[in-house]
Amino acid sequence: MAYSDKVVDHYNNPRNVGALDKADKTVGTGIVGAPECGDVMKLQIKVNDSGVIEDAKFKTFGCGSAIASSSLATEWLKGKNLDEAHEIQNTQIVEELNLPPVKIHCSVLAEDAIKTALNDYRSKNGIEEVEHEGHH
Amino acid sequence: MSLKFPIYMDYQATTPMDPRVLEAMTPYFTDTFGNAASRNHSYGWEAEKAVDKAREQIANVINADPREIIFTSGATESDNMALKGVAEMYKSKGNHIITSSIEHKAIIDSAKRLETWGFDVTYLDPPDDGVTSLQMVEDAIREDTILVSIMHANNEVGVINPIGEIGKFCHEKGILFHTDATQGFGKVPIDVNEMGIDLLSATAHKVYGPKGIGMLYVRRRKPRVRLSAIIDGGGHERGMRSGTLNVSGIVGFGKAAELCSEEMESETIRLTNLREKFRKTIFESLEEVYVNGHETNRLPGNINISFPYVEGESLIMGLSDVAVSSGSACTSASLEPSYVLKSMGKGDELAHSSIRYGFGRFSTEEEINYVAEKTAGIVKRLREMSPLYEMVKEGVDLSKVEWQSH
Numbered sequence: 001m002a003y004s005d006k007v008v009d010h011y012n013n014p015r016n017v018g019a020l021d022k023a024d025k026t027v028g029t030g031i032v033g034a035p036e037c038g039d040v041m042k043l044q045i046k047v048n049d050s051g052v053i054e055d056a057k058f059k060t061f062g063c064g065s066a067i068a069s070s071s072l073a074t075e076w077l078k079g080k081n082l083d084e085a086h087e088i089q090n091t092q093i094v095e096e097l098n099l100p101p102v103k104i105h106c107s108v109l110a111e112d113a114i115k116t117a118l119n120d121y122r123s124k125n126g127i128e129e130v131e132h133e134g135h136h
Numbered sequence: 137m138s139l140k141f142p143i144y145m146d147y148q149a150t151t152p153m154d155p156r157v158l159e160a161m162t163p164y165f166t167d168t169f170g171n172a173a174s175r176n177h178s179y180g181w182e183a184e185k186a187v188d189k190a191r192e193q194i195a196n197v198i199n200a201d202p203r204e205i206i207f208t209s210g211a212t213e214s215d216n217m218a219l220k221g222v223a224e225m226y227k228s229k230g231n232h233i234i235t236s237s238i239e240h241k242a243i244i245d246s247a248k249r250l251e252t253w254g255f256d257v258t259y260l261d262p263p264d265d266g267v268t269s270l271q272m273v274e275d276a277i278r279e280d281t282i283l284v285s286i287m288h289a290n291n292e293v294g295v296i297n298p299i300g301e302i303g304k305f306c307h308e309k310g311i312l313f314h315t316d317a318t319q320g321f322g323k324v325p326i327d328v329n330e331m332g333i334d335l336l337s338a339t340a341h342k343v344y345g346p347k348g349i350g351m352l353y354v355r356r357r358k359p360r361v362r363l364s365a366i367i368d369g370g371g372h373e374r375g376m377r378s379g380t381l382n383v384s385g386i387v388g389f390g391k392a393a394e395l396c397s398e399e400m401e402s403e404t405i406r407l408t409n410l411r412e413k414f415r416k417t418i419f420e421s422l423e424e425v426y427v428n429g430h431e432t433n434r435l436p437g438n439i440n441i442s443f444p445y446v447e448g449e450s451l452i453m454g455l456s457d458v459a460v461s462s463g464s465a466c467t468s469a470s471l472e473p474s475y476v477l478k479s480m481g482k483g484d485e486l487a488h489s490s491i492r493y494g495f496g497r498f499s500t501e502e503e504i505n506y507v508a509e510k511t512a513g514i515v516k517r518l519r520e521m522s523p524l525y526e527m528v529k530e531g532v533d534l535s536k537v538e539w540q541s542h
Contacts, residue, residue: 011450011454017520019526031523033539034539035484035488035524035539036484036488037484038447038448038449039447040523042523042526059521059522060521060522061446061522061525062447062450063447064449064450064453066447067450067521
C-alpha cells in the first residue's frame with residue numbers, strides 16, 4: 001500500500017507537534033482513541049479573546065494516515081472560530097489526503113478529536129457543549 | 137561496500153533465491169523438460185532421476201528416507217494434507233486433534249474446517265515466552281486424540297518449540313505427531329527419528345529456493361503413516377498427492393536443501409552474531425524496548441521487538457528504505473493486530489508496536505548497523521510525537537486511563 005504524497009509530507013514534516021498547557025482556561029484538549037485500537041490522538045487548541053483559535057497542537061500514536069489527519073487538523077483549525085472549527089468534516093480530510101477506504105477511520109478520529117477539544121474549551125468557559133457522534 | 141536499497145530484512149516472509157539454486161534449475165526448463173512420470177523415454181527418466189536426487193537432498197536435512205518425501209505446492213498445502221488427510225484416514229480411531237493458537241493460518245484454518253466436519257480441536261495457548269511445552273500437550277491428550285500438530289519454529293517471533301520431547305511423548309502414546317517446520321527446516325538441526333516426528337511440512341522459498349514447491353515428510357516405518365489424499369488425479373507421490381511434478385522447482389528445492397546442509401553450522405553462527413549485534417544497538421540506544429518470545433530458544437535470523445508508545449505502521453513508514461514486517465493491525469488487511477502476539481498474552485498495544493526483523497544468508501553487518509541506528513532514530517522521533525509517551529513521562533499509569541475509544 002503506497003501512501004499519498006501529502007500523507008508522507010505530513011509524516012516527515014508534521015505541523016504543530018507539541019503541547020499546550022491543559023490547565024489554561026484558554027486551552028481546549030481532546031484525547032480520543034485507545035492504545036488497543038492502535039490509534040490515540042491528542043489535539044489542543046488555544047482560543048483568544050475574540051473566540052478565534054490562534055494556536056493548535058497535536059500528538060498522535062498511530063499510523064502515517066492518523067498522524068497526517070491530526071497534523072492537517074491543526075493546520076485547518078488555526079484562524080477559525082469555534083463554529084467554523086465545528087464544521088470541519090472527516091470527508092474533507094479524506095479528500096485532502098487521498099486516504100484509501102481502509103484509512104478513513106483515521107479521519108473520523110481526527111474530527112472526533114477536534115470536536116472533543118472544542119467541547120473541552122466550551123465547558124471550561126461556561127459555553128454550552130455541542131453533542132457530537134464521534135465514536136462507534 | 138555500498139548498501140542496496142531497500143534493505144531486505146523480512147527473511148521470514150520469503151528469501152531471495154540463491155544463484156546456485158537458479159543455476160541448478162535452469163536446464164530443467166528447456167533441456168531436461170520431461171514429465172517425471174513419463175515411463176517410456178529418456179526425457180521422463182532424466183526428470184525422474186533429478187527428482188529422486190532432490191528427494192535425497194531434502195531427506196538428508198531431516199534424517200529421513202527419500203521415499204518419505206512427498207512433493208507439494210508449498211507448506212500451506214503440506215499443512216492441509218497433514219491435518220485433513222490424517223483426520224480423514226484415522227477418524228475411526230478418534231475424533232480429537234491438538235494444535236496451538238499461534239500456528240500459521242494454514243494449520244489453524246485447516247483445523248477450523250475440520251471442526252465444521254465434526255472433529256474436536258484443542259488450541260493450546262502458549263505463555264508469554266511463546267513456547268508450547270510438553271506439559272501443555274500432556275494435559276490436553278485424551279483417549280480419542282489422533283493427531284498433535286505443533287510448529288517447530290514460529291514465523292512471527294522465531295521461538296523454537298521442544299518438538300523432540302513432544303514427538304517422543306506422542307510416539308509412546310501411539311498418537312501421530314506433525315510439525316510445521318517451514319521456518320526451521322534447513323536452519324536448525326531436525327532429526328525426524330530422534331524427535332519422533334511422523335509428518336513434517338517445509339517449503340523451498342524460505343531457504344533460498346523457488347516459490348511454489350514444498351514437501352510433506354510422511355513416515356513409512358514405526359509407524360507407517362497413511363493419509364487420505366486431498367488432491368485426486370494420477371496417483372502420483374504414492375497416491376498421496378496427484379499432479380505432474382514441478383521438476384524444475386523440485387530440483388531447486390533439492391539444491392537449496394543441499395546448501396542448507398552444508399552451510400547450516402556456519403550460517404547459524406554468523407546470523408546469531410548479527411542478531412545479537414542488532415539487539416545490542418537497539419537496547420543501548422533506546423529505553424523500554426522488549427524482545428517478544430523466549431530469549432534463547434529461537435531462530436538465529438529472527439528478532440521481533442516491541443517499541444511501546446510508537447505504532448508499528450508509522451515506524452515502518454519511517455523505515456521506508458527497509459523491508460520489514462509488523463505485528464500491527466494497520467499493516468494487516470483485516471485491521472486485527474497479530475494473533476500470535478495476542479495469544480502470547482501481549483496486550484494489543486504491544487502488538488501494535490512491534491516489528492519483525494528477519495536476517496538471512498545475504499544480510500550484511502553494514503545493513504544491520506544501518507537499520508538498527510535508523511530504527512532508534514525514528515522511535516525517538518515518534519515518541520516525541522506520541523501522547524502515550526508524554527503521559528508516561530508525566531507519571532501517568534496508562535493501564536488506569538479510561539480511553540474514549542470507538
